[in-house]
Amino acid sequence: MxxxxxxxxxxxxxxxxxxxxxxxxxxxxxxxxxxxxxxxxxxxxxxxxxxxxxxxxxxxxxxxxxxxxxxxxxxxxxxxxxxxxxxxxxxxxxxxxxxxxxxxxxxxxxxxxxxxxxxxxxxxxxxxxxxxxxxxxxxxxxxxxxxxxxxxxxxxxxxxxxxxxxxxxxxxxxxxxxxxxxxxxxxxxxxxxxxxxxxxxxxxxxxxxxxxxxxxxxxxxxxxxxxxxxxxxxxxxxxRHLNKVYVLALAAVVASLFIHIPLTTLAPVEVTPQDPLVMAAPMPGVVERLLVAPGAQVNKGTPLVQLIDTQLSSEFEVATQKLEVARAKMLRLQQASVEDVTAKRELAIASSEESVAIAERDYASAMLDKTVLRATQSGVALYGDPRDWVGRPVNAGEAIMRVADPERIEFQIKVPVSDAVNLHNGARVKVFLDAAPLDPLEAKIVRAAYKAETDAAGVASFTVTARAVDPNAAPERLGLRGTARIYGDSVSLMYYLLRRPVTAVRQWSGI
Structure with a gap:
């Protein structure tokens, strides 16, 4: 009721x-x-x-x-x-x-x-x-x-x-x-x-x-x-269409598990020469002046670096004078040996002294010649600001400049450890130079360092070297910089998107 x-x-x-x-x-x-x-x-x-x-x-x-x-x-x-x-x-x-x-x-x-x-x-x-x-x-x-x-x-x-x-x-x-x-x-x-x-x-x-x-x-x-x-x-x-958005998002997540794309990473790149000639100091000394400008074309035998040679020049003059004294002594003994038996016996000793004086002069001359570094091959002189080298002391074996063939180039890539993918020989590389960002260059990896090195900024990176795929392509100017994209193994789109977050979570949590 x-x-x-x-x-x-x-x-x-x-x-x-x-x-x-x-x-x-x-x-x-x-x-x-x-x-x-x-x-x-x-x-x-x-x-x-x-x-x-x-x-x-x-x-x-x-x-x-x-x-x-x-x-x-x-x-x-x-x-x-x-x-x-x-x-x-x-x-x-x-x-x-x-x-x-x-x-x-x-x-x-x-x-x-x-x-x-x-x-x-x-x-x-x-x-x-x-x-x-x-x-x-x-x-x-x-x-x-x-x-x-x-x-x-x-x-x-x-x-x-x-x-x-x-x-x-x-x-x-x-x-x-x-x-x-x-x-x-x-x-x-x-x-x-x-x-x-x-x-x-x-x-x-x-x-x-x-x-x-x-x-x-x-x-x-x-x-x-x-x-x-x-x-x-x-x-x-x-x-109003939120349900459709949810459905499309779920479909996109499922599709990302089956779509495979190459795993890529970006790293700075620089155009460097292949097998350059390193001009190093042959002995300890002080750089007096650089005889060529940076980037200048040089031929074989062209003087490149002048070291201070004051001491070596003095040693060469002393060695030359010693040789003249030894030769004069030997000439006097040769003339006296005709009538004097004792002079004949001293002639052999004077001859040996002359040989020693000749060796000392030749050594002083050779050392004096080494104060001028000459190019042993034709190419382009590569070094920094000349004012940084004038008056600078150098040790034996210290590199001063490089002479490279501008027609033979390669790409040096610094890949940070956090962005490193599977770097194997023959992997595809696309180079985008800052001078021509709309004209990418195709290259492939020829070698990769197995150990990371820390640069001046404190970033640990792997040094990767790549060369152009087309050997007949026009070489780029040495020293150009840009960005290189390295292609690794093929992975799913989901893994590609979540690789960095998962890595960060694992580094933070230790799981």
Missing amino acids: MAPPVTSSSVKSEPFKADEGTENFQRPVPPKLASLRDETSGADARAANASPQPTATGASLIRIEGDLRRCSSQKALWQHLANEPIALLPFEQALVFTAAAPAASIWPFKLRRTATFRRWKATAISGLANVNRDSPMTRWYENIASTLWQQHGTSSPCFAFELPSYADPEDPCTHEAALRFLLWVPLVDANQEVRVGWMLARNVPWEDAHKTLATRLAGAYAHGLSAIEGRQKPISAWR
Whole structure:
């Protein structure tokens, strides 16, 4: 048995009590509502259920809208909605439903079929201070609201129906319900999402005037809800297609497992000569001057470096004078040996002294010649600023400059340890020089250092040497710099994208 009609706030009512047998809502019938039932049960039922007079209806509507503005919380607003509109709408039972939060799901998206499905729970019932959601009648009303919303959604703002429509035919409450005519009114406000529903029940059919008035009241209460909670921002265009975005993202992740691309890395590159001639100091000394400009073309035998030769020149002069003395002594002994036997014996010694003097002179001459470094092959002189070398002391074997053939070049690549891929001989390399970034050069690795070395910036790098694939291609100018892309083994796109993050996580966590 459903509860009888609820009076306005001026009529005192007692709370519902659950019947032990049926657990339905019951409460005593107020005198005013009893007289209303007597009138509707008579022959003039239509006149009793007709809409109130325009003046009384307008005054009640103004009063109700004024009262709901003073509601400062949702609970107060729902109690007002469940009880006060009895002054305008002749209902016998009113329930307020709110949309229940969706159940947690492991999937990041929902299927389109269930995108509009929503569970509703009762939050206010006319004549009751609190809602007992364990009551079978409350559960029955919630199931009706959920079924109705699932089938109609927002397509019908105000919907009247008669039981057993949208009710479970096997539920005992469907057969025992006394109020068979229901009116469902969702609270809609200015393109906001519908989160509250209002259901009115009575034992006679609803009229169109009641639907119009209920829709007006629902809009007022929806506006009150927005005033309490604040209006929700409209859903952006891309959020409306969020399910499609999730599906496309999942498809892209799956596809990345089957798409294979070469593992690549970028590293700085420099154009260097092949097998250059290193001009090193033959002995300890001091550089006096450099005889050629940087990058100058030199031929075989061209003087390149002049070392300070003051001491060697003096030693050469002393050795020359010693040779002259030895020769004069030998000439004197040769002339005396004709008549003097003793001079003949000293002639052999003088001859040996002359040979020693000749050797000393030749050695001094050779050392003096080494103070001038000469090119042993034709090419281009490669070194830094000449002012950095003038007056600089050098040790034996210290490199001063290089002479290289500009027609024979190669690419020297410094690959950081953190970016190193499988560097094997013959791997493909694409060189982008800063002087011509739109004209990449094809090359291949000819050798790679097995050990990383630290440069001046403190970065450990592997030295990789690559040469052009086309031997007939025009050689690039020595010293040009740029960026090289080294192609390693073929890996999946997923591994290519996650290689660096996984490496960073492993270095940080040690897993």
